[in-house]
Structure formats: structure tokens, C-alpha cells
Amino acid sequence: MKAQKLLFTSIIAGFMSIVGFGQNIAGSAHDFSGETWNPGGEICQVCHTPHGAVTGLTAPLWNHEVTTATFTLYTNVVSPSFDATASQPAGASKLCLSCHDGTVAMDNFGGQTGGTDFISGGELLGTDLSNEHPVSFTYDDALATTDGGLFLPSTANSGLGGTIAADLLLGNQVQCSSCHDVHNASGIGNLLVKTNAGSALCLTCHNK
Amino acid sequence: MKNVIIVISIILLWFPIEIKSQSILTSKHNLSVSSSGTIKATSESEVCIFCHTPHNSSPRAPLWNKNATGTTYLLYNSSTMEAIPGQPDGSSILCLSCHDGTIALGDLVSRSTQITMTNTMSPRGNLTTDLSNDHPISFTYDAALASADGQLKTPPLLNTELDNNSRLQCTSCHDPHKETYPKFLVASTEFSALCFTCHDRSYWANSTHNTSSKTWNGTGTDPWAHLESAYSNVSQNACANCHDPHNADGKPRLLKSLAEENNCLDCHNGNVAGKNIQTQLAKTYRHNVFGYIGVHNPTESPFVLTKHVECQDCHNPHASNATTAVAPFVNGFNRGVEGIDQSGNTVLTSTYEYEICYKCHAGNSWTPAPAFPRQINQNNVRLEFATSNPSFHPVVGARNNTEITPNLIAPNTASTVLYCSSCHASNDAGGPTGPHGSIYPQILKLQYTTTDNTSETATNYALCYSCHNRNNIINDNNTFKEHKKHIVKERTSCSVCHDPHGISSTQGNSSNNSNLINFRTGIVTPSSSGILRYEDTGAGTGRCYLTCHGENHDPESY
Numbered sequence: 001m002k003a004q005k006l007l008f009t010s011i012i013a014g015f016m017s018i019v020g021f022g023q024n025i026a027g028s029a030h031d032f033s034g035e036t037w038n039p040g041g042e043i044c045q046v047c048h049t050p051h052g053a054v055t056g057l058t059a060p061l062w063n064h065e066v067t068t069a070t071f072t073l074y075t076n077v078v079s080p081s082f083d084a085t086a087s088q089p090a091g092a093s094k095l096c097l098s099c100h101d102g103t104v105a106m107d108n109f110g111g112q113t114g115g116t117d118f119i120s121g122g123e124l125l126g127t128d129l130s131n132e133h134p135v136s137f138t139y140d141d142a143l144a145t146t147d148g149g150l151f152l153p154s155t156a157n158s159g160l161g162g163t164i165a166a167d168l169l170l171g172n173q174v175q176c177s178s179c180h181d182v183h184n185a186s187g188i189g190n191l192l193v194k195t196n197a198g199s200a201l202c203l204t205c206h207n208k
Numbered sequence: 209m210k211n212v213i214i215v216i217s218i219i220l221l222w223f224p225i226e227i228k229s230q231s232i233l234t235s236k237h238n239l240s241v242s243s244s245g246t247i248k249a250t251s252e253s254e255v256c257i258f259c260h261t262p263h264n265s266s267p268r269a270p271l272w273n274k275n276a277t278g279t280t281y282l283l284y285n286s287s288t289m290e291a292i293p294g295q296p297d298g299s300s301i302l303c304l305s306c307h308d309g310t311i312a313l314g315d316l317v318s319r320s321t322q323i324t325m326t327n328t329m330s331p332r333g334n335l336t337t338d339l340s341n342d343h344p345i346s347f348t349y350d351a352a353l354a355s356a357d358g359q360l361k362t363p364p365l366l367n368t369e370l371d372n373n374s375r376l377q378c379t380s381c382h383d384p385h386k387e388t389y390p391k392f393l394v395a396s397t398e399f400s401a402l403c404f405t406c407h408d409r410s411y412w413a414n415s416t417h418n419t420s421s422k423t424w425n426g427t428g429t430d431p432w433a434h435l436e437s438a439y440s441n442v443s444q445n446a447c448a449n450c451h452d453p454h455n456a457d458g459k460p461r462l463l464k465s466l467a468e469e470n471n472c473l474d475c476h477n478g479n480v481a482g483k484n485i486q487t488q489l490a491k492t493y494r495h496n497v498f499g500y501i502g503v504h505n506p507t508e509s510p511f512v513l514t515k516h517v518e519c520q521d522c523h524n525p526h527a528s529n530a531t532t533a534v535a536p537f538v539n540g541f542n543r544g545v546e547g548i549d550q551s552g553n554t555v556l557t558s559t560y561e562y563e564i565c566y567k568c569h570a571g572n573s574w575t576p577a578p579a580f581p582r583q584i585n586q587n588n589v590r591l592e593f594a595t596s597n598p599s600f601h602p603v604v605g606a607r608n609n610t611e612i613t614p615n616l617i618a619p620n621t622a623s624t625v626l627y628c629s630s631c632h633a634s635n636d637a638g639g640p641t642g643p644h645g646s647i648y649p650q651i652l653k654l655q656y657t658t659t660d661n662t663s664e665t666a667t668n669y670a671l672c673y674s675c676h677n678r679n680n681i682i683n684d685n686n687t688f689k690e691h692k693k694h695i696v697k698e699r700t701s702c703s704v705c706h707d708p709h710g711i712s713s714t715q716g717n718s719s720n721n722s723n724l725i726n727f728r729t730g731i732v733t734p735s736s737s738g739i740l741r742y743e744d745t746g747a748g749t750g751r752c753y754l755t756c757h758g759e760n761h762d763p764e765s766y
Contacts, residue, residue: 079269080372125263133262133271149385179262198233198242199255206256208232208385 023187037107065108274305400446411527494645592709600710735762
């Protein structure tokens with residue numbers, strides 16, 4: 001049994017190394033090692049720290065100042081056909097927004113405040129999220145049934161090996177990480193978790 | 209148990225097929241390079257992108273990816289529409305961000321350079337900014353509208369078809385993601401099921417246009433050429449036989465043809481319907497429906513004020529059917545038509561055929577003058593046919609004397625009532641009922657010679673002799689004792705002495721105008737005493753004061 005498990009793990013690891021070769025955060029859009037506002041030149045440190053991480057978050061050894069903004073949401077008032085319950089970004093999405101909402105400087109990490117380098121351009125989402133795909137809402141089978149245009153997350157295939165719920169959702173919630181892999185494991189443009197050719201990513205959840 | 213498994217397996221096997229056929233990927237709205245359609249990107253692989261973007265959408269919902277057109281649209285309008293369409297809003301304005309033809313299909317908010325496309329939208333898909341020939345959208349459809357209109361279903365039954373503001377939008381009929389039915393329609397157009405989700409036409413259930421299984425015989429113009437995928441028979445095409453929800457030629461009421469009659473004659477020309485009305489309407493004497501375009505208005509006064517005639521003035525295409533009636537009651541083909549009753553009042557549904565004729569022939573300002581000048585002139589046939597008149601042809605009710613009864617040909621009796629169309633109809637034996645057209649003046653179905661000095665023959669007065677016994681008349685049996693002398697020897701037309709419709713009691717009286725006597729003043733002149741008069745002195749007796757064919761009656765008694 002143990003041998004089988006080992007073999008299986010080795011095979012997976014073998015695959016990962018092939019697929020993942022040259023496709024990781026180094027050299028990706030999230031590799032800030034060369035930025036002037038990151039004089040230490042470390043890649044991970046902008047977001048993570050092995051010691052003395054920000055407390056009070058269910059976040060992975062977080063090292064960046066977290067946004068306190070109140071966001072304008074994509075609600076069922078904005079879109080009457082949106083059947084989920086909108087709520088303020090939480091969990092992983094809030095971590096992303098700690099740079100992408102433009103209220104917290106990118107260089108406010110490692111306990112530093114008063115940074116001056118803010119995100120800009122197409123990556124700046126702002127605090128008005130009413131023109132963005134909603135995040136931090138529960139996407140369960142009940143929602144899919146109510147909506148009628150969504151696949152059942154508990155059973156539908158994500159295309160990544162498991163179900164939507166298992167592979168794309170965090171605690172049954174859609175987060176930024178449902179579409180984006182911040183660490184760029186797949187190497188797909190825009191840090192997407194899977195290719196969107198043929199709108200395959202959209203149509204993973206949307207039954208259109 | 210085994211059966212259950214088989215059933216479930218069959219269902220499961222069917223499901224993927226069904227779902228696939230409804231996916232946007234296999235529809236025309238897949239504009240990506242993978243599309244099987246003709247309008248598609250040369251290299252762009254994303255599908256949703258042509259309408260949606262996950263970030264920085266405009267407008268926000270539903271994460272839209274096309275710029276607003278900023279256009280002011282020309283809106284649909286019709287005198288029979290109670291709804292108030294506004295400039296397109298809601299989902300409709302989104303659809304128009306491609307379908308008005310002002311923004312390129314590949315021009316997206318999220319892309320800095322336009323996506324290159326092959327081919328462009330067809331004229332059918334490009335609605336343009338002139339929406340006056342398209343079904344109205346962006347109007348509130350509520351119970352109040354249904355009530356005001358009277359021919360719309362009350363909307364709580366169909367809330368899902370309307371947007372959250374109770375407005376009808378493109379999405380009421382079309383689901384842009386699913387081509388379950390052609391053209392992304394949300395329901396079948398067969399038997400106009402989709403139309404009848406909202407529309408509730410009076411009479412339709414029993415209309416021949418609803419029930420007829422007639423097909424086009426392939427000759428002449430295809431009556432369904434305006435439809436991209438017509439069904440094979442009238443019943444199946446239903447509303448679409450005449451109406452076109454987009455790019456309609458006849459804008460008000462979205463008729464397929466601007467010329468009203470063409471909506472009818474494309475089928476009623478012998479190629480679909482059983483009777484060929486078109487050939488009747490081509491005859492010298494006719495109701496000239498070709499002479500007017502855009503004059504007829506369904507909301508016009510039934511007492512027609514502006515001269516015109518269209519098929520729709522006498523026929524209601526939502527109601528017409530083949531049921532037959534007995535005079536004076538309307539036949540099925542005149543069902544559900546407005547009219548003017550014998551008292552001169554408007555009726556929304558004519559009960560009697562003559563009520564339809566009275567719309568135009570009852571002293572309207574433009575009603576044609578009588579064919580000949582007579583002692584008493586009257587261009588209001590409603591007054592001529594009143595049963596209180598001294599004499600009249602029995603159109604409104606049975607005749608008021610029995611003197612003539614022995615000379616009537618069966619099945620006519622003293623109680624017989626006629627239609628206007630008993631005399632005014634096609635000259636073709638077995639031709640369509642009704643005064644569409646004839647080779648004879650006044651659209652009469654048989655010859656009725658009115659020229660003076662005409663030889664008496666069965667043919668020359670065929671119309672009269674179709675009810676009145678010729679043999680008796682020209683041999684003076686059971687009739688005016690001098691008929692033979694006048695008609696046969698003096699060759700005087702029936703019309704010289706008789707005024708066939710009747711003489712109104714407002715002008716004539718039972719002494720001087722019984723027996724439909726009302727002399728033509730172009731032929732009959734006063735006697736040497738200066739008197740022009742007929743006097744009825746009882747059954748079979750009377751006297752005349754007149755001069756005619758050189759004879760002076762001053763008076764002449766019989």
C-alpha cells in the first residue's frame with residue numbers, strides 16, 4: 001500500500017515537474033524581484049514570510065498589508081440575473097485586492113507602511129467591483145439549480161482532474177483563485193488556472 | 209428494475225445530445241474561430257469575449273464587453289399599439305451593440321485592437337437603427353397594458369418573459385445563449401406558439417388562417433418568401449403568413465407587404481387558397497384594392513371618412529372562416545368586421561352583411577352617385593333598403609307586399625331575404641362570393657342592361673330574371689299588364705322605371721313609389737301637363753303621368 005502510494009506520488013511529481021518546467025512564479029507577472037520598490041529582490045517576500053506573519057487572517061503566512069476598503073459589489077441590483085448573494089471580498093480574494101484595489105501600496109510588505117508604489121493600468125481593479133466578475137460568493141448546487149445557467153459544482157468536471165468544487169472553489173466560494181493561479185503553475189497567460197481558448201475557463205462553470 | 213435501468217440509460221444517452229444542441233458553442237453566437245457559422249473571427253479563440261469580460265465591463269451587467277452605440281433609434285409606431293416603447297434599454301440595448309450595425313462585431317471594450325472577422329451580418333441580422341419595422345421592445349408590459357389593448361394576455365402568467373422592470377426586451381423572444389429553436393427563439397414558431405405567449409387575438413381559434421392545412425402549389429410568388437424557414441402550410445405559419453417581426457415591409461402592424469392587399473393576394477391568387485380573388489380584382493368593375501396604400505387604418509371610423517378600399521375593410525384575417533350563414537347574417541368570411549347598422553350606428557362586429565357595405569355606401573361624403581339620375585336621388589343605400597320604405601329589395605328584411613310573389617322563381621318566396629352580394633358578386637359561375645370584381649358594371653354577377661332601346665332577351669336582363677320569372681313578365685302574367693309592351697315592344701330597360709335598391713321613405717311614398725318605381729329622368733320626362741308621376745291605385749292597377757319614347761301618358765291608367 002505504502003509502496004503504491006509512493007509510486008503514485010512519484011508519477012504525479014514526475015508529471016508536475018515536466019508540466020511545470022519553466023512555468024512558475026519566477027519570471028511571471030508576480031515576480032517582483034527586479035522592482036525598485038522591492039530592494040531585497042526576493043520573490044516570495046512581497047506576499048509571504050516564514051516568520052512573524054500578519055495575524056488574524058486565514059492566509060498563508062501573509063506578509064503584506066491587507067486592504068481595509070469597503071468595496072462596491074456586483075450585486076443582483078447591478079445584474080438582476082445574478083442569483084448568488086454578494087458579499088464583501090474575503091479569504092483569498094481580499095489578499096489579491098490588497099494590491100489590486102489600489103488602496104494599499106505594493107511595497108507595504110514586511111511590516112512596512114507608507115509605500116508609494118501603487119498598482120496601475122489594466123491590473124488596477126479599484127474598489128468598485130461592480131464591473132468585475134463577482135467573487136467571495138457561495139457557488140453550490142443550490143445556486144446552480146436556481147440560476148439554471150451554471151453547472152453543478154459538486155459533480156461537474158473542472159477539467160483539472162476533479163470537480164469544480166474541489167479544484168476551483170475555496171470553501172464552496174468563488175474567489176479570484178477560481179480563475180487565477182497567482183503562482184503561475186500552469187504558465188497560461190493572465191495567470192489563468194486553465195486555458196480560456198474556446199472560452200473553456202468560462203464554460204467550466206457557465207453552462208451556455 | 210431492468211426496465212428502469214434501460215429507461216435511465218436512454219435518457220442519459222439523449223441528454224448530452226440535447227444539451228450540446230443548445231450550447232452557444234454550436235450556435236451562430238459563437239463568433240470565435242471555432243465557429244461552424246460563416247461570421248467568425250479569423251484567429252480569436254475565445255467565445256464569451258465577444259459579449260462578456262470578467263474585468264472592467266461596460267455596462268457593468270452582465271459584464272458587458274461592447275461599447276454603447278450612443279444612437280437614437282427610430283422606434284416602432286402603430287395606431288393600434290397601446291404600449292409605449294422607449295429608446296431601447298435593458299438587455300435590448302446590449303443586443304443592439306452588435307445588431308444595429310453601428311459597432312463592429314470585433315470591437316470590444318477589453319481589447320485594444322479590433323478582432324478581425326470574416327463576413328458581416330446579414331440584412332436580416334442587422335436591424336439598423338431604424339427599429340420602426342421591428343417588433344417593439346423596451347416597453348412596460350403589465351396588466352394595465354393588457355387591459356388597455358384588449359388583445360394581450362395578462363402578464364403575471366408569463367413573468368419570466370419580461371425583464372425585472374416588467375419590460376419586454378429582445379430576450380423575451382430570444383435567448384442569445386441557446387439556439388433551442390432557430391434564431392435563438394425561446395419557443396417554437398410553429399402555429400405561432402411564441403407569438404401567442406403574449407398575443408391573444410379575438411376570433412383566432414376558429415379562423416381559417418389558424419386551421420387551414422393548405423400549402424403553396426409552387427406557382428408564382430412564394431407567399432412565404434419573407435420567412436427564412438417557413439413551415440409548409442397556412443396553419444403552421446399562422447401569424448407569420450402575414451406578419452414579420454423584423455424588417456417588415458409594412459411597418460405599422462409589421463405586415464410582410466406595404467401594399468395591404470399583397471398580404472392577402474399572395475395566397476388568395478389560386479396558389480394557396482381555394483378561390484382566386486386576384487383574378488376577380490383584376491376585372492373592369494371591382495373594389496379597387498390596388499388603388500390605395502397606407503390609407504386604411506384599423507382604428508378609422510367604421511363609417512369610412514377617407515375614400516379607400518382594402519381587403520381588410522370587409523374581411524378580418526384573424527376571424528375569417530368558411531362557415532356559411534343565411535341572409536342577412538354574415539358568412540364566415542365576413543366574420544369579425546366592423547360595420548354600420550340599419551340605424552346608422554357603429555357596430556364593432558357586423559351581424560348582417562349589409563352592415564359592412566354601409567361602411568362606405570351609406571351617404572359618405574365620397575360615396576359614388578347613383579348610376580342614373582332619377583326622380584328621387586339617393587346615394588345612401590342604408591336609406592334605400594329600410595323596411596319602412598314604400599318599396600325595397602329585401603336585403604334588410606322581407607318584402608312588404610305579396611303582389612310579386614307569384615312571379616318569384618324558387619327558392620325565392622315572400623319571406624326571402626337577400627344579401628347585397630346576391631346581386632353584386634363575381635360574374636364567374638362558381639366564383640368567389642362577394643363583390644370583388646365583375647365584367648359587369650356595378651360589380652353585378654349577371655348582365656343587367658341599362659341602355660334604352662335594348663332588345664328584351666334572357667341574357668340582357670339575366671340579373672333580374674335570376675329571381676323574377678321572365679316568362680310571366682313578358683307575357684303579362686301575374687304582373688304589370690303592360691310589361692310586354694314596354695320591355696319587349698318598346699325595348700325599354702327594366703332600369704328605366706324601376707330603382708332596384710328601393711326608395712327611401714324620407715323621399716318617396718307608398719302611392720308614387722311602390723313596386724320600386726322611380727323613373728330615370730334622362731329617359732322619362734313629364735307629361736304634356738308637366739307631371740311626372742306614378743300613382744298606385746291598388747293591386748294590379750295604377751296610372752302614369754309621363755312622356756317616354758314619344759308617348760304622352762297624361763295619365764295612362766291600367
